[in-house]
Amino acid sequence: MMRLPTFAYNAPADAAEITRILHEEGPAAQVVAGGTDLFPNMKRRQVEPETVVSLYRATALRGIEWDTDGSLRIGPTETLRALERDARLKEDFPALHAAIVSISTPLLRSTGTLGGNLCLDTRCQYLNQNYEWRRAINHCLKCTGDTCWTAPGGTKCWAVNSSDSVPVMIAMGAKLVLQSTEGEREVDAEDFYDIEDGRDWLKKRPDELLTGIRIPKQNGSRSTYMKLRRRDAFDFPVLGVAATLETDGDVITEAKIVLNSVGPAPVRCTEAEQSLIGKKLTDEAIEEAKDLSRKGAKPLDNTDYLPNYRKKMVPVFVKRALLSLR
Amino acid sequence: MGDYRIIGRKQTKVDGLAKSLGATKYADDLFLPRMLHVKLLRADVAHARVVSIDVSAAAAMPGVHATLVGSELPEKFGILPVSQDEHTLCPDTVRFVGDPVAAVAAVDEDTAFEAIQAIRVEYEPLPAVFDPAVAMRNDVPALHDYGDDGNVHKRVSMEFGDVDGALAGADLVLDDTVFFQGNTHLAMEQHATLANPEPDGRLTVWSSTQTPHYLHKAMSKVLGLKPARIRIIACPNGGGFGGKSDPFNHELAVAALALKTGRPCKICLTREEVFYCHRGRHPVLMNSRMGLNKDGSITGLHFQSLLDGGAYGSYGVASTYYTGALQTVTYRVPVYRFDGVRTFTNKPPCGPKRGHGTVQPRFALEIQMDKAAHALGLDPAAFRLANLQPPDSVTANWLKIRTMGLRKCTEKVIEASGWNDRYGKLPRGHGLGLACSSYITGAGLPIYWNRMPHSGVQLKLDRGGGVTAFCGATDIGQGSDTVLAACVAEILGIELLDVHVCVSDTTLTPVDLGSYSSRVTLMMGNAAIQAAERARDLLADAAAEKLEVPKGRLVFADNTVLDSEDPERSMSFQQAIVFAEAKFGTIGTVGSYTPPKTPGRYRGAGVGPTPTYSYSACVVELHADEDTGRVDVDRIWIAHDIGQAINHYLAIGQVEGGVYMGLGEALMEEMAYRPRRAGVHKIPSMLEYKSPTTMEMPPVETFLIEDPDPEGPFGAKEAGQGPLLPVMPAVANAVFDALGVRVDQCPITPELIVQAMENPDKRSGPKSYPDLRIEKPVRVKTAEEGGDGYEVDQVRKKKQLARERRTDEQKTTQ
Amino acid sequence: MTLRRIAKRLLVNGEEHEVSFLPHRTLLEVLREDMALTGTKHGCELGECGTCTVLLDGEPVLSCLVLARECEGREIETVEGLAGASGPHPLQHRFAELNAAQCGYCTPGMLMTAMSVLRKTPAPDRETLRRELAGNLCRCTGYLKIYEAIEMAAEDLQDG
Numbered sequence A: 001m002m003r004l005p006t007f008a009y010n011a012p013a014d015a016a017e018i019t020r021i022l023h024e025e026g027p028a029a030q031v032v033a034g035g036t037d038l039f040p041n042m043k044r045r046q047v048e049p050e051t052v053v054s055l056y057r058a059t060a061l062r063g064i065e066w067d068t069d070g071s072l073r074i075g076p077t078e079t080l081r082a083l084e085r086d087a088r089l090k091e092d093f094p095a096l097h098a099a100i101v102s103i104s105t106p107l108l109r110s111t112g113t114l115g116g117n118l119c120l121d122t123r124c125q126y127l128n129q130n131y132e133w134r135r136a137i138n139h140c141l142k143c144t145g146d147t148c149w150t151a152p153g154g155t156k157c158w159a160v161n162s163s164d165s166v167p168v169m170i171a172m173g174a175k176l177v178l179q180s181t182e183g184e185r186e187v188d189a190e191d192f193y194d195i196e197d198g199r200d201w202l203k204k205r206p207d208e209l210l211t212g213i214r215i216p217k218q219n220g221s222r223s224t225y226m227k228l229r230r231r232d233a234f235d236f237p238v239l240g241v242a243a244t245l246e247t248d249g250d251v252i253t254e255a256k257i258v259l260n261s262v263g264p265a266p267v268r269c270t271e272a273e274q275s276l277i278g279k280k281l282t283d284e285a286i287e288e289a290k291d292l293s294r295k296g297a298k299p300l301d302n303t304d305y306l307p308n309y310r311k312k313m314v315p316v317f318v319k320r321a322l323l324s325l326r
Numbered sequence B: 001m002g003d004y005r006i007i008g009r010k011q012t013k014v015d016g017l018a019k020s021l022g023a024t025k026y027a028d029d030l031f032l033p034r035m036l037h038v039k040l041l042r043a044d045v046a047h048a049r050v051v052s053i054d055v056s057a058a059a060a061m062p063g064v065h066a067t068l069v070g071s072e073l074p075e076k077f078g079i080l081p082v083s084q085d086e087h088t089l090c091p092d093t094v095r096f097v098g099d100p101v102a103a104v105a106a107v108d109e110d111t112a113f114e115a116i117q118a119i120r121v122e123y124e125p126l127p128a129v130f131d132p133a134v135a136m137r138n139d140v141p142a143l144h145d146y147g148d149d150g151n152v153h154k155r156v157s158m159e160f161g162d163v164d165g166a167l168a169g170a171d172l173v174l175d176d177t178v179f180f181q182g183n184t185h186l187a188m189e190q191h192a193t194l195a196n197p198e199p200d201g202r203l204t205v206w207s208s209t210q211t212p213h214y215l216h217k218a219m220s221k222v223l224g225l226k227p228a229r230i231r232i233i234a235c236p237n238g239g240g241f242g243g244k245s246d247p248f249n250h251e252l253a254v255a256a257l258a259l260k261t262g263r264p265c266k267i268c269l270t271r272e273e274v275f276y277c278h279r280g281r282h283p284v285l286m287n288s289r290m291g292l293n294k295d296g297s298i299t300g301l302h303f304q305s306l307l308d309g310g311a312y313g314s315y316g317v318a319s320t321y322y323t324g325a326l327q328t329v330t331y332r333v334p335v336y337r338f339d340g341v342r343t344f345t346n347k348p349p350c351g352p353k354r355g356h357g358t359v360q361p362r363f364a365l366e367i368q369m370d371k372a373a374h375a376l377g378l379d380p381a382a383f384r385l386a387n388l389q390p391p392d393s394v395t396a397n398w399l400k401i402r403t404m405g406l407r408k409c410t411e412k413v414i415e416a417s418g419w420n421d422r423y424g425k426l427p428r429g430h431g432l433g434l435a436c437s438s439y440i441t442g443a444g445l446p447i448y449w450n451r452m453p454h455s456g457v458q459l460k461l462d463r464g465g466g467v468t469a470f471c472g473a474t475d476i477g478q479g480s481d482t483v484l485a486a487c488v489a490e491i492l493g494i495e496l497l498d499v500h501v502c503v504s505d506t507t508l509t510p511v512d513l514g515s516y517s518s519r520v521t522l523m524m525g526n527a528a529i530q531a532a533e534r535a536r537d538l539l540a541d542a543a544a545e546k547l548e549v550p551k552g553r554l555v556f557a558d559n560t561v562l563d564s565e566d567p568e569r570s571m572s573f574q575q576a577i578v579f580a581e582a583k584f585g586t587i588g589t590v591g592s593y594t595p596p597k598t599p600g601r602y603r604g605a606g607v608g609p610t611p612t613y614s615y616s617a618c619v620v621e622l623h624a625d626e627d628t629g630r631v632d633v634d635r636i637w638i639a640h641d642i643g644q645a646i647n648h649y650l651a652i653g654q655v656e657g658g659v660y661m662g663l664g665e666a667l668m669e670e671m672a673y674r675p676r677r678a679g680v681h682k683i684p685s686m687l688e689y690k691s692p693t694t695m696e697m698p699p700v701e702t703f704l705i706e707d708p709d710p711e712g713p714f715g716a717k718e719a720g721q722g723p724l725l726p727v728m729p730a731v732a733n734a735v736f737d738a739l740g741v742r743v744d745q746c747p748i749t750p751e752l753i754v755q756a757m758e759n760p761d762k763r764s765g766p767k768s769y770p771d772l773r774i775e776k777p778v779r780v781k782t783a784e785e786g787g788d789g790y791e792v793d794q795v796r797k798k799k800q801l802a803r804e805r806r807t808d809e810q811k812t813t814q
Numbered sequence C: 001m002t003l004r005r006i007a008k009r010l011l012v013n014g015e016e017h018e019v020s021f022l023p024h025r026t027l028l029e030v031l032r033e034d035m036a037l038t039g040t041k042h043g044c045e046l047g048e049c050g051t052c053t054v055l056l057d058g059e060p061v062l063s064c065l066v067l068a069r070e071c072e073g074r075e076i077e078t079v080e081g082l083a084g085a086s087g088p089h090p091l092q093h094r095f096a097e098l099n100a101a102q103c104g105y106c107t108p109g110m111l112m113t114a115m116s117v118l119r120k121t122p123a124p125d126r127e128t129l130r131r132e133l134a135g136n137l138c139r140c141t142g143y144l145k146i147y148e149a150i151e152m153a154a155e156d157l158q159d160g
């Protein structure tokens, strides 16, 4: 039986107390929401926090709230299952809904949270293994070793951002609220993941707590999410494509195409996006955007499927995503 | 079909409710007072000499009760007598990442985990090899000091008739090289074992094993305890599929630690460790050359296989033979040659998985049959039907075919799938594929050559009207407990639940060789029938006397014994027992079963024969995406020649389960390693080793073809393994129908489909087949050529062969 | 760190139990090892198979990833609680009858998920079952008899 290592445990009922503990304990403490990411990682001894701060009593961190302007606020500890069942969310944010229902399995979604999904640790086939296994490869850069076995020549960690909701949040221009003992700040989802290295996968200090997610009303835009994986349940994305288009009549006024799971951070296909602006979504426009989307994705041999295949699938998926928005 | 009350009907299986109530006790569900928990330290290098092991720090940790290292148990073991190459814990050499070197027993699993991390092992690295073609080279150090040479564990070559001549004379010769990747059983239950040292010095072991009898042997050998002092109880297995058929390191280590500490010791492996136990499907590279005449007949077949065996022998010698043996039992192959080589490599050992050894060559053969039909301009179904091996015949390699339901199976799936109207005519991206197959209903020979029965059943008849059936067979989910009860209940005219089954306990039950090779229903079933008939005979004697009716007129039905001509003259089944017990004393009977002799007498003739072959045919309908290579299977039709279903639901369950597992192998399951990173298993987890979920499983339409076989109990043949075999090639053939590309490799992944779409020859798969350095095959004349089943030019050897067998027998029966 | 057991009141299958266990134990471990409720099985302990499914406040969850201490005050249901005074639940009968429990190892988890589905959707269609059971791996049955068993149990329940 894979078992958890020991840890000190705290479950304060309010965010202020949580951030106080996080501030005091520093990186030795780790927040847990649903635990569906943290606990497997702890059981494999990838992370062994001295203190686990559980959010389960902090009821204020839950909830789904619609503002009068049609924007949405979600509490980070809202379960994926609850969000999936929200009819309005499905209606107004179909791409987010699609991303959420594609996460693992109904069982996991019962406890897994949106906040956890947004803060999901990066993943790698050299990392998400038992302690004994990692010892056989002499550990890796992200976890006590000094080489990234995915790209041994380099100096950075190539563990992959494998969250389904992250690319959608970026495409929708979502904002994340972070709280610490120093107060509250709001960041663009895009900036939250603006990182280079899979070791520090979020632009967030260890003492900061994600306390809210705000998604602006999508002004007449259409959105979609497509996911490459081997099985239609359980499996993480090994390529995720989120796309949103805003149009004026037939003409595209704003486009966002975000890839995920092809590197430590999500990738905006800015050139492809630019190419669409001012155009109609014609076959030619889609072809051009598709070709431009190849740049930026650097799939390596640390997830399911061969990297070369994943790379080939980027334009295929981008094209399909755009086609689905017609 | 017989008119049975229980056989073939939709009866609830005897252990069904216990399982759905969560009441069934699997090995890890057992807890004993004062029980210690065991963990194994496994090698983190692929190949090395063990220079030293220092367990002192672990032993000194609070809560640690004992440690164990390899030198304490020098005796080797292994499932086959010819491959005794495993140690409980490696004393001097480790051969793959995961090979165990030390063990700890501690108060709880957390402590045991901490303790194994404190063990210091010094290794001296040895060159590791992961590729069988490389392993065969002379300059690569051998993993073992036995085998055929170097890292060649087994080299087999046999020729039945003049194959070169037949190929030279053919109108067309197809030459295909195909690769089948290894995969594993992935039973949901992780192996667990509990050992209890009894106060009187005996040892009791509960384990998730499919072969308690062979574990008993290994345990006795390694621990140096008389078999009579060891009791092995196989718990209901939470899935086996062949993965729990070998004696395992952890079983022996736990037993040794129980003896050492004087306390019960338990282990439950982690999922990662289960991947190291493996014994799953061998990766096999194959080459098949088939000669064909324009009229659509096969002139001859030359089949070659190169098996990547992993680090130990396991069933590997048998697996090697099996990659060649059954290529002749479906279609008429007048002359046949088979060359096979199994090599050792520094990976977890391969062994028997559902369809043992015959799955990979079947994949190659059925793809080749499809290609042959297209090359000849024939319909693949018609081409197969025109070439079927006839019933009651002997194949080129001297296998005796009895009933043969493949025609009916094929016709059934052709009809149900609308094949004739739809094959080759579906829109692009949609396809149909057909494949046929066959499997043994139990191996004709036991693992240790001897003349004793392969299965034994004892019945105890109770004055209260109950019957207890004792048998060594193990229920691994296939339903053998129900088969046992059903055979007995049918004969004695009682209900299923009137039969108590007491199984898989080496102390209480007569030997059944184990739940492998699809042998249990046929062998145990026949033994059960014999025992039940003997019991019925005793009861009939007493009842006839009491009822004053001729014995021959008595019928046993509905818990009564009655006169068939005057049903009023009757007594209850229980009364019959009472009268019989009064007349004869305590009532107990025995039955046993030994398979018939095989006509093949040549070296290697032992693998392939069976009391009777089962047959299956399968049509797969799918759609494939030419840009992404994604395959979605829409529907599967499968017909299985089962002879006679003993229980309708059990039979359907085996077929559907086989199709499911086959689909996993066809589309996604593979054992992958990282040779450049210490040879670690790439994906030893339930998440990354892909097992199909509900989302991947299509509807399946199952047809049971019932044509009772005289060798089977009530005519039954196997269903546990056969129905898996046609699924993978049917998928490959359907992909061809959908996209016009050939994927000569299994699993048929999106990557391979995309690659085939891009390749000019519209094919992906292995490019070449290496030279296996086979010198001279064993030559055997076929029956048609007037052969006698012995090797040519070795008539002299016949007597010697017989003599050798006799000495073997003496050796193993001692 | 010294490991002291903690005592919690757990409501399991409608009965309240005072259970003491180590603070870092998961619900799976506590059910099996501290409460002898071994009906709940495990196949990976990492959230990758669904074998350990139990109901927590009516929702199917992976007991291998839930801290037992966080279950206090919540309603826990395991396979042992499915049968009532009138005998096995129709799901259990149908699973047994149709051989939807072959080796039986995935069965407890499968049943708990099925139970949660039937409570929400008394007459689920195939597609619903397929989606809702996607997190419960079974290596024996190919799922088909499991669907049928649930469908038949659904009818049994509706017929009363």
Ligand SMILES: Cc1cc2nc3c(=O)[nH]c(=O)nc-3n(C[C@H](O)[C@H](O)[C@H](O)COP(=O)(O)OP(=O)(O)OC[C@H]3O[C@@H](n4cnc5c(N)ncnc54)[C@H](O)[C@@H]3O)c2cc1C
Residues within 6 Å of the ligand: A030, A031, A032, A033, A034, A035, A036, A037, A038, A039, A040, A055, A076, A077, A080, A102, A103, A104, A105, A108, A111, A112, A113, A114, A115, A116, A117, A118, A119, A120, A121, A162, A163, A164, A165, A208, A209, A210, A211, A234, A235, A236, A237, B687, C046, C047, C048
């Ligand atoms: C078998 C399996 C399959 C999976 N498949 C998918 C998949 O397909 N797609 C996918 O996207 N994910 C997948 N996951 C990952 C994960 O389960 C989900 O992303 C889930 O949403 C994580 O939420 P959680 O609440 O359980 O996270 P937790 O494990 O509680 O937390 C995850 C991380 O986020 C941090 N965190 C959580 N909440 C906060 C907060 N409020 N503030 C700051 N930090 C916080 C934690 O410290 C931790 O580092 C899978 C996991 C498993 C085990």
Ligand code: FES
Residues within 6 Å of the ligand: C041, C042, C043, C044, C045, C046, C047, C048, C049, C050, C051, C052, C053, C062, C063, C064, C065
């Ligand atoms: S045991 Fe596999 S998901 Fe919990």
Ligand code: FES
Residues within 6 Å of the ligand: B188, B238, B239, B477, C100, C101, C102, C103, C104, C105, C106, C107, C137, C138, C139, C140, C141
């Ligand atoms: S019945 Fe064996 S795993 Fe489902």
